[in-house]
Amino acid sequence: MRDVVRLSRYLCRVLRHHPEEIDLKVDDKGWADTTELIEKVNTKKKIDMETLEYIVENDQKGRYSFNEDKTKIRVNYGHSIPVNPDYEIASPETILYHGTATRFLDSIFKKGILSKGRNLVHLSKDIETAQIVGARHGEPIVLEIDTKAMEQDGYKFYKSVNGIWLTDKVPVKYISIAEKNIEI
Structure with missing residues (x-):
């Protein structure tokens, strides 16, 4: 195995x-x-x-x-090579989540969430999944993303076949720290 x-x-x-x-x-x-x-x-x-x-x-x-x-x-997602997997534009939940490490917070609250080495930013539909993602990078923290406001302001969202939400970037004004960060 x-x-x-x-x-x-x-x-x-x-x-x-x-x-x-x-x-x-x-x-x-x-x-x-x-x-x-x-x-x-x-x-x-x-x-x-x-x-x-x-x-x-x-x-x-x-x-x-x-x-x-x-x-x-x-x-299905997560490429750093230039590909366009034909993601369909979709309307997300009102709130999605982004798991990261606490050491990245200063940068995120200055520049927003950027795709860095990937083609798109990954967002999760629940805190638990985001927490697991964040733990891969260090001391985890979950950020709450006001995706409804982003969508109203013209940002596009895509949903991969396995339920991961994707977008080009998340500007600072749509980001807050999730109230219910959990221990894993």
Whole structure:
């Protein structure tokens, strides 16, 4: 099981950030040819179609998608490479959340939430998910985002297939510290 988790992380890194590492072609929508991916990954790690299907179907974060006939695969969100996965514009909840580390608060309250190395800012629909995300970066804190006001001011939101909300940036005026930060 550990090997599958490591392999999943490796695939995620290659498909999101470094397809050139295995000379993999990723199109402008983020899709890679499944057969080519398996062949090129097999020069570094062992994988077959059955393992790849298992990873896509069982990934807890819903990171991966196949096309209908499973000839193509992509990561649903989180790219740093220039891709446009055809996210549909959607109206978010009134409030969404962003998990981060406390060490980033000064910068966030000066510049807003920026996508940094990713193409879009990630937002969560609940505090618990945001808290988990923030914990990956240090001492976690959850920020509340007034997405309804942002939308009224013309900002666009996209919802990925696994429920992650995405936007280009979050200006400071829409950010506050969530009242119910939780311990994890």
